[in-house]
Amino acid sequence: MGSTMTVARVGVSLDPALLEKFDSLIKEKGYPSRSEAIGDLLRRAVAEEALETGTGEAIGTLTILYDHHVRGVTERLLHLQHHHISEILSTTHIHVDERSCLEVLIVRGSVRRVKRLAARIAALKGVRHGELVVTPTTT
Ligand code: NI
Numbered sequence: 001m002g003s004t005m006t007v008a009r010v011g012v013s014l015d016p017a018l019l020e021k022f023d024s025l026i027k028e029k030g031y032p033s034r035s036e037a038i039g040d041l042l043r044r045a046v047a048e049e050a051l052e053t054g055t056g057e058a059i060g061t062l063t064i065l066y067d068h069h070v071r072g073v074t075e076r077l078l079h080l081q082h083h084h085i086s087e088i089l090s091t092t093h094i095h096v097d098e099r100s101c102l103e104v105l106i107v108r109g110s111v112r113r114v115k116r117l118a119a120r121i122a123a124l125k126g127v128r129h130g131e132l133v134v135t136p137t138t139t
Pocket residue numbers: 068093094095096100101102
């Protein structure tokens with residue numbers, strides 16, 4: 001955020017006990033001000049809504065853990081990734097042990113397509129864990 005960003009000031013009425021808890025929480029987390037903390041909460045709420053409804057554009061990571069001994073999983077993963085080249089910016093593959101592979105995909109694109117890619121990969125036989133972490137680029 002640049003210093004040229006315009007801001008809107010709002011007044012809100014809150015339960016004093018809740019505000020006290022919130023203040024102690026944000027102090028513990030190291031926020032410099034209530035405005036910063038509340039801004040983060042609002043951004044998270046807007047981001048969650050966008051992700052839930054599948055609207056807008058997002059960037060983030062898809063982390064998967066899979067067993068490459070499961071027949072066909074490597075080919076299916078490659079096939080899916082080639083089908084989604086416009087959403088995948090980069091991939092990193094780490095051989096965890098004899099059977100397990102960790103892969104991190106950096107993804108960017110429409111939330112709908114990125115979520116579809118994540119769901120398809122997670123549904124593959126042999127993929128034990130799949131976690132998509134994305135943040136909107138449109139808010
Ligand atoms: Ni591997």
